[in-house]
Amino acid sequence: MTALQARIRPHFLFNSLNAAVSVVRRDPVLAERILLDLSDLFRAVLAERRGMVPLGQELELAKAYAQIESLRLGERLRLHWHVDEATLAAYVPVLLLQPLLENAVRYGVEPMAEGDVEITVARAGRMVELAVRNSVGPAAAPAGNGLALANIRERLALHFDAEARLQVDEGGDGFLVRVELPFTTVRRPGGARATDRAQA
Amino acid sequence: MKILVADDEQLARSRIKDLLRELGPDLSTHLVAEVANGEEAVRAAMAEPVDLALLDIHMPKMDGLTAARHLLRLPRAPAVIFLTAHDAHAVAAFELGALDYLLKPVRLERLQVALQRARRLLPEDDTGLLEQGRGAAMWWSTTADGCC
Numbered sequence: 001m002t003a004l005q006a007r008i009r010p011h012f013l014f015n016s017l018n019a020a021v022s023v024v025r026r027d028p029v030l031a032e033r034i035l036l037d038l039s040d041l042f043r044a045v046l047a048e049r050r051g052m053v054p055l056g057q058e059l060e061l062a063k064a065y066a067q068i069e070s071l072r073l074g075e076r077l078r079l080h081w082h083v084d085e086a087t088l089a090a091y092v093p094v095l096l097l098q099p100l101l102e103n104a105v106r107y108g109v110e111p112m113a114e115g116d117v118e119i120t121v122a123r124a125g126r127m128v129e130l131a132v133r134n135s136v137g138p139a140a141a142p143a144g145n146g147l148a149l150a151n152i153r154e155r156l157a158l159h160f161d162a163e164a165r166l167q168v169d170e171g172g173d174g175f176l177v178r179v180e181l182p183f184t185t186v187r188r189p190g191g192a193r194a195t196d197r198a199q200a
Numbered sequence: 201m202k203i204l205v206a207d208d209e210q211l212a213r214s215r216i217k218d219l220l221r222e223l224g225p226d227l228s229t230h231l232v233a234e235v236a237n238g239e240e241a242v243r244a245a246m247a248e249p250v251d252l253a254l255l256d257i258h259m260p261k262m263d264g265l266t267a268a269r270h271l272l273r274l275p276r277a278p279a280v281i282f283l284t285a286h287d288a289h290a291v292a293a294f295e296l297g298a299l300d301y302l303l304k305p306v307r308l309e310r311l312q313v314a315l316q317r318a319r320r321l322l323p324e325d326d327t328g329l330l331e332q333g334r335g336a337a338m339w340w341s342t343t344a345d346g347c348c
Binding site for chain 2: 010011014015017018019021022023025071072073074076110111112113
């Protein structure tokens with residue numbers, strides 16, 4: 001449960017359940033979709049010790065999360081996806097992208113009347129680059145933001161050592177988190193064992 | 201009983217409206233303002249006094265706790281009930297003078313108890329006045345004869 005709370009905010013869970021409860025009578029199909037998306041998300045969180053998944057799968061999960069947030073926040077949340085199909089087979093640590101997206105929504109959109117979140121996934125030679133930018137810098141971001149980033153950094157190091165890195169750019173017109181990791185289409189057994197140790 | 205609802209999520213406001221509609225006939229509740237942040241809540245209550253403010257806590261521009269502080273200082277201060285997904289702010293809420301603190305998703309029965317509590321605070325005269333003015337204040341759709 002501690003691992004679960006570190007990944008997904010209880011606030012998000014209860015607001016999402018509230019959204020599902022809100023629409024269940026007048027739009028049961030929508031309520032069903034919210035609950036199924038939530039279910040996918042929590043299954044992934046609970047299965048995290050499996051370690052690595054294809055990026056395509058991680059993107060599906062991030063999109064399930066994004067769908068729930070879009071329903072909750074309506075037009076306040078403007079999402080922009082730029083995904084290079086050539087990256088989808090690359091193996092990445094599970095729940096790499098979703099927490100970055102959650103941070104962007106939490107600090108860049110929720111406290112504001114509206115906001116933009118841009119997700120870019122591209123291949124650059126033997127590397128995969130993931131970037132999540134939100135339009136407003138989280139100047140007043142509580143410590144949770146840093147914890148999520150530290151957690152991702154730690155898991156990247158466990159799987160890829162110094163080959164992967166996470167950079168934060170707070171300057172300019174927004175808050176940008178950029179992750180670079182090697183393009184690999186095989187699950188790294190060493191990485192998975194390392195993740196198991198980290199969970200113990 | 202005139203009620204103001206403040207929540208930045210449209211679906212959450214719909215949920216509260218649905219519940220109020222269900223409880224309306226028994227408790228003579230009338231939603232007179234629906235807003236998306238604390239600032240609008242204070243402005244709405246200043247423009248038209250309400251008996252009860254149902255406030256979310258995390259909202260843009262002005263959060264619910266700050267809005268409550270302003271609302272409770274108004275000459276005709278409403279009762280304040282928080283409706284939130286966070287359980288972490290309950291102590292702060294009661295220290296401010298909140299009447300109740302409900303966790304989302306809220307059950308009909310739990311909201312009913314909170315509304316009954318708010319209704320008991322109303323002076324008899326006030327309730328009577330509101331009863332008379334009810335037709336005009338009631339803007340949500342109920343039965344053709346006004347239902348309550």
